Amino acid sequence: MHELLASLSPGSEEWILAESLNPRNLPRHIAVIMDGNGRWAKQRRLPRIAGHKAGVDSVREITESCARLGIRALTLYAFSTENWKRPGMEVEALWQLLKLYLRSELPTLQKNRVKLHAIGRTEELPSAVKRELEFVIAATAENDGLQLNLALNYSGRAEIVDAVRAMMWDGVRPEAVDEGLIERYLGTAGLPEPDLLIRSSGEMRVSNFLLWQIAYSELVVSSTLWPDFRCLHLLEALQEYQRRERRFGGVGEGEQKEVPVGVETR
Ligand code: FPP
DSSP states (O other): OOHHHHHOOSSSSSHHHHHHHHHGOOOEEEEEOOOHHHHHHHHHOOOHHHHHHHHHHHHHHHHHHHHEEEOOOOEEEEEEEGGGSSSSHHHHHHHHHHHHHHHHHHHHHTTTTEEEEEEEEEEGGGGGHHHHHHHHHHHHHOOOOOEEEEEEOHHHHHHHHHHHHHHTTTTTGGOOOOOOEEEEEEEETTTTSSEEEEEEOTOOOTTTTSTTTTOOOOOOOOOOOOOGGGGHHHHHHHHHHHSSOOOHHHHHHHHOOOOOTTOOOO
């Protein structure tokens, strides 16, 4: 947290917000559905791809802010298995953007000690993207800061299907299957589950993202379109997160010692 505060101008809106947060109650893992690039472009009478391009700046700022906050993992939904249905030119441009991002971002990732990881059916990615991705993953493998997971050609259901298939290939016996084992077969194996799921641009959907992992995540929906989503909006989502009382199916702290109905106390 002090790294983020040091990067902000004292007295600025972001600095005041960051100062008000409890550094001991930050999410360990944040997941983000980056939505609204198309609407952002439409509002400006620009082609949709201009929205995706502008969205890369948000990716950069949110990644750097999470690294400075000391967050352990950030998972970004960059391309879903359903996104192939978009016009060919848009799909092509998205992969081109990702390739450029990976190539140009390496120094910033290194500076912030970010370790890159990818989840999803990455074997189906265009080979030039795959090469760039493998290069940056290998180059950042020893970094000990934030783990940035890019969800590429990803969907939560496909991830579960792949986990079941892998278990069967490994000859796992039915009685050995439990929640812990399933988790170890997911792309996010070894990471804490997302404490916070943020969706930009106002839609109230989970869109097939991290279906297994978000069972107890706090969902914060921001009305800000992704290309406008900046550190300030991340801090606002964190403030909202810290207002929530997480129960994980139990009862609230104040209700722990509640007296059963009919039992008299003095
Ligand atoms: C959803 O907006 C966004 C996407 C499908 C792609 C997200 C990609 C980026 C932010 C840029 C590249 C990513 C990285 C990691 C460098 P939408 O097009 O569905 O928006 P709309 O709902 O307003 O049409």
